[in-house]
Amino acid sequence: MKEIVILSGKGGTGKTTIVGSFAALAQSKVLADCDVDAADLHLLLSPSERQKSEFWSGQVAYIDRDRCTECGLCQELCRFDAIKDFMVDPVSCEGCGFCSHVCPVEAITMKENMSGYWFISDTKYGPLVHARLGIAQENSGKLVAAVRQQAKQIAESEGEDLIISDGPPGIGCPVISSLSGASLALLVTEPTLSGMHDLERVLGVCRHFGVPVLVCINKCDLNEGNTQQIESQCLSQGVEIAGRVPFDNIVSQSIVQGIPVVEYSNGTVTQEIERMWHTISARLRNSSKE
Amino acid sequence: MIISVASGKGGTGKTLVATSLALSLKHSHGVVLLDCDVEEPNDHVFLQPEITGSKAVSILVPKIGEDKCTYCGRCAEVCTYHAIAVLGNNVMTFPQLCHGCGACSYLCPEKAISEESRETGVVEWGHSDGVGFIHGKLTVGEAMAPPVIRKVKEYASNDGTVIIDVPPGTSCPVVEAIKGSDFCLLVTEPTPFGLNDLCLAVETVRELNIPCGVVLNRAGVGDAGVQEYCRKQKIPILLTIPLDTEIARLYSRGIPLVEGLPEWGESFRQLLKRVTELVDERNRDTEW
Numbered sequence A: 001m002k003e004i005v006i007l008s009g010k011g012g013t014g015k016t017t018i019v020g021s022f023a024a025l026a027q028s029k030v031l032a033d034c035d036v037d038a039a040d041l042h043l044l045l046s047p048s049e050r051q052k053s054e055f056w057s058g059q060v061a062y063i064d065r066d067r068c069t070e071c072g073l074c075q076e077l078c079r080f081d082a083i084k085d086f087m088v089d090p091v092s093c094e095g096c097g098f099c100s101h102v103c104p105v106e107a108i109t110m111k112e113n114m115s116g117y118w119f120i121s122d123t124k125y126g127p128l129v130h131a132r133l134g135i136a137q138e139n140s141g142k143l144v145a146a147v148r149q150q151a152k153q154i155a156e157s158e159g160e161d162l163i164i165s166d167g168p169p170g171i172g173c174p175v176i177s178s179l180s181g182a183s184l185a186l187l188v189t190e191p192t193l194s195g196m197h198d199l200e201r202v203l204g205v206c207r208h209f210g211v212p213v214l215v216c217i218n219k220c221d222l223n224e225g226n227t228q229q230i231e232s233q234c235l236s237q238g239v240e241i242a243g244r245v246p247f248d249n250i251v252s253q254s255i256v257q258g259i260p261v262v263e264y265s266n267g268t269v270t271q272e273i274e275r276m277w278h279t280i281s282a283r284l285r286n287s288s289k290e
Numbered sequence B: 001m002i003i004s005v006a007s008g009k010g011g012t013g014k015t016l017v018a019t020s021l022a023l024s025l026k027h028s029h030g031v032v033l034l035d036c037d038v039e040e041p042n043d044h045v046f047l048q049p050e051i052t053g054s055k056a057v058s059i060l061v062p063k064i065g066e067d068k069c070t071y072c073g074r075c076a077e078v079c080t081y082h083a084i085a086v087l088g089n090n091v092m093t094f095p096q097l098c099h100g101c102g103a104c105s106y107l108c109p110e111k112a113i114s115e116e117s118r119e120t121g122v123v124e125w126g127h128s129d130g131v132g133f134i135h136g137k138l139t140v141g142e143a144m145a146p147p148v149i150r151k152v153k154e155y156a157s158n159d160g161t162v163i164i165d166v167p168p169g170t171s172c173p174v175v176e177a178i179k180g181s182d183f184c185l186l187v188t189e190p191t192p193f194g195l196n197d198l199c200l201a202v203e204t205v206r207e208l209n210i211p212c213g214v215v216l217n218r219a220g221v222g223d224a225g226v227q228e229y230c231r232k233q234k235i236p237i238l239l240t241i242p243l244d245t246e247i248a249r250l251y252s253r254g255i256p257l258v259e260g261l262p263e264w265g266e267s268f269r270q271l272l273k274r275v276t277e278l279v280d281e282r283n284r285d286t287e288w
């Protein structure tokens, strides 16, 4: 089974637009939205929910005020400043459990924490696994892992051999979680100085974890000079450019309509995305990594 | 006053707003811009600050003194993150998984565990054109942004105006960055994606009990969903920036909006004025 994850470093480069289009173009696949913080893919795919599951992960300390003798030890030892006035601030608590081990009167218990939901849905393009991290929750990395795990199971049981996942922004915990063991990463960038800076860092993460990469330059005509610079940088690092997609308002219009752009228009954007998908599927077929 | 600039997803113009707001205030006293988007810090691209100092960010991870260790297994048992394993006469640590909570070293009955620091990022500070500047950078390959964000915020003094560029999303790094702000500006664009992410961002700031207002970027594309939502939720739209190729071009070249098109300076100063009024109003209300 192959898995391609689409990343961008920074958000807003058009990652989800590209993933939505691949969903429409790819033959047999399972879709996974690993952007569990701010999932948008469902807005393009009109999913109907098949299954909704709670995601329990991590713990939060709770102080029983009747037992607490206000000795202050827990407050002194907590390294995350999560206890004030003998009360735990659940937002700051990292759930490490240190306080519960040291309290001399056993007033502290660790409570399981429901940190979000994950869903399996059906779309016109195949099954979609997506998730919703609770507000201000930790463990987005673990929820990403759960989404990928589900996507794999579905792919196995339904005989699909490809997973397309929409990755989270950044380079931290959820990104690492979405990347480990993937067959290929497509990095969507844009020709802005900040986009280029972010691309460098997300390339570093992929290299660090040994995942092969392709780059897509979106809105490539926004700044031709920067586009050329990205191309030469990629060339010098042996990174292939899989596609160059021009800027077009049609993309925003397709988002408003809630339709992947390749199904909304026949213009240049669509042609370029189709060509890119060709390059990518060839790469996936040839990659020996299972 | 501390104003954070956030958006449910990235790429909506958060960096544009944070940098231009900071630069528009450069003639007033004590303006500091904190870039807390430590996974992908960008503000320095626009501000080109002169960096005058830096400090490594590290967390304390356990170091096992094998001479004292009796392989009792207590450390592995108390570590919630499975960063220590005891197998027979062998203690293994996995520093990448360690959150630096300190439980293992404190609870080891033999006092066999000392702590050493492990670098996970860096904080740098300096200034640019009269604006103080601090940012953090998470080391590539590291997972945990919050400790780096905490350090960036420690370096900011509280007098004057502090502007915080918040990472995208709604999870722990975002909360870490926004916590303690007097006001949160939510930058979004008028599309269904923008609206979806705005709703999540609003829930987050409400959870933290911080007042918020919206900056609508790239106005002119998309639909009216964001405006309708703001009206219903009684969230003020404090600034509207149109979809404009000149603005996009300046951005692509790393030129702050208020430098490239100085007429925008006044709009950002007005924005600050409105925010100040809203914060004052709210403080009066809560005093009541």
Ligand code: SF4
Pocket: A060, A061, A077, A078, A079, A080, A081, A082, A083, A088, A092, A093, A094, A095, A096, A097, A098, A099, A100, B101
């Ligand atoms: S569980 Fe850890 S972070 Fe939470 S309050 Fe206790 S010591 Fe602090």
Ligand code: SF4
Pocket: A063, A067, A068, A069, A070, A071, A072, A073, A074, A075, A086, A102, A103, A104, A105, A106, A107, A108
């Ligand atoms: S350690 Fe236990 S008894 Fe002491 S203040 Fe904390 S909860 Fe109360």
Ligand code: SF4
Pocket: B064, B068, B069, B070, B071, B072, B073, B074, B075, B076, B086, B091, B107, B108, B109, B110, B111, B112, B113
């Ligand atoms: S708790 Fe201390 S003595 Fe026990 S296994 Fe860990 S390091 Fe060794």
Ligand code: SF4
Pocket: A096, B060, B061, B062, B078, B079, B080, B081, B082, B083, B084, B097, B098, B099, B100, B101, B102, B103, B104, B105
């Ligand atoms: S410091 Fe905390 S997280 Fe790190 S190894 Fe020790 S118990 Fe585990």
